[in-house]
Amino acid sequence: MKTGRFGTFFNRFTRDVHGNLTMLTAFILTSLMVLVGLAVDLEFIFRQKARVQYAMDSAVLAGALSRQAGATNAEVVSDIRQYVSPLIDSAGGGMSCTTVSVTFSDDSEDILGRMRCTQPTFLSNLIGNDDMSFTVSSTSTFSVGRIDVSFVFDVSGSMNSNNRLSSLKTAAITAFDELLPDDQVRDGTVRLGIVTYNNAVNAGAYFDKVTRGVTIPADATNSGAISNYNSYNSARMYDQATGKRFMYYQDGTCTESDPDECDQHGDYDWDVARWFWEDSTARDTCVY
Template sequence: MITALSIIPILSIVGVAIDAQVTMTQKSKVQSIIDSAVIFGSRAMQAGSPRTEVATDVNAYVRALLREQSTSLSCTGVTLEFTDGTQDLDANIFCSQPTTLSNLFGQTKMDFRVSSGSTYGIGKVEIAFIFDVSGSMGSSGKMGDLKDAAREAVDTLMPDNSNLANPDDVRIAMVSYDTMVNAGDYFTAVTGKNKKRTETATKTEWQQVCQGWNRKGTKCNGGYKWEEVEVSDSVQANNTCVQERIGDEAFTDAAPGAGQWLESGGADLNRYGNASARSCNSIGPLPLTSRKSDLEDYIDDLNDYSSTAGHMGVAWGWYLLAPTWSSVWPAGSKPLPYDEPDAAKAMILMTDGEFNKAFAPSSQGNSFEQAQKQCDAVKATGIVIYTVAFKAPQQGKDILNYCATSAAHAFNPENGQELTEAYSLIAQSISDLRITY
């Protein structure tokens, strides 16, 4: 039989167990708060905030979250430790949880300490922005919305007065696509041709062909018959437009060269058989740079033009990040190796329409199909792909959803505010690649 005296130690054990469980639950909540606070503080440091301000803001942040928990916890202020010459941040907090049953036996509280820390786990980040500047971007204020969103993303990735140990650790490249891509200053390096060149256009058409001429060749004596004939004409081109690459290296990052050149812009024939050089947007690519002003200038110059060759945009975003293309880009813009320690590469692919323009033979696929193959190859290298389908039709959403690294990397904004939010979230996500805790 259990006596009254034996009940006391049993209650004591049960009381301690219950209070210990409550305390462990509270400790878990505080751990989540401190982990979040460390990320908050690290972002503030990345944005250039001084240490005193970071400490004040982190403590205010933690107090606010603790109040939301509506607990009876009693916690000290957060103690922060900074490491000179780095962006490392460590946080500690000491808390006490009042007891209930244990209080009956003289134990009024249970104490615990929580610690967390952050460090820049990825030292270097390379990002390629890929902008759709096809004709539809010129309507409904979409181009202005895109410029606003892109500027804010750049501000997040390259904050003013940043105290990063090496600002060059964040480099951004930009390229825009429409009917084709303008290779700009890199035209000769990627096509093997001069800017001023001869372009030849060829097509087949049905014509009435004489079946026999007189001796002088001035009169048709044999009658006419409809036949399919090849018509060609040449024209002098003076632009830097390029098409997709054709052949075995169409969906690789192989450096341009013999047997691996990209196709130049080409020419079209009118109904009379006269050739005219194809044209494209006037903006060439901007290779990787840490110069924020160059990126802002590029965004300011964006303008709309013609159709949507999305697969070419994917390819050029890849080329800007591919170490195999180092010979094409300036010394300060050469991409890091794919396996560079403590480094990451990301691509932000944007469109507002359907991928509807391609020049390669049909056996290579249409723009949608070529984009799928390009995206598969890009992701196989470890490059993270974020996608933004801005007011896009279903086909545009489908291809961007396919290309995105995961569903969480795909955004479908329907207005300017949502577009800015999407780019901001992507930029913050990329920034967080640099923080581990």
């Protein structure tokens, strides 16, 4: 059966593989260009979003500080928007953002700032993606919780020299006036505590913990005494039988046959003994 010239040409065309590699290469290169374009634009978008987030965080924090200083809600909104605007302009890249939306929560005393930005693309627009958008938000608390301040004043004898006590009084008055001014409502949000000390501090119920106070029964053996010596000699120890305060010390007996060798290098049998304080019966709760 004769196919004619057209049939012959068609058969040759379908069997011809010349140029296939060129077409495949063109397809792969086009796909790679699209992927590279998306990657470049996405990386730039992430950097722009980080800049905007930083600007929003800083602006909302500044607004919270203004609110604490007594600014009205309208003034805070104006401060936040004025703070954000130059930071957004400095980001560049043709990015545009909506006006910052500011919300106040009276219950939690929070300030919420929110803004949406649009960034033109550089390479993705080749496939019809002309821009990318993102939203950032930030929250800051403008309330001030309860403040508890404790002052510990040294009124010992050393404060009488060099006008120290007078300076202490002046500094204390200044601190009190700053923390509790006369026009501030006494609602308990600021509480001050004052403690003075001279030569001792009353530890009260915490005395034993502060001093590692421990009552020790009589030592049944020398090894037991040595064990107590190693464990408690830095603590505040009391004899169980007498209630007297004591400390351990070691009493050595030279075992050298030649008395001349009973020096610091000689051999000794060491016995642990208790040395009692003269005022050891005093069981106050003051730490000196």
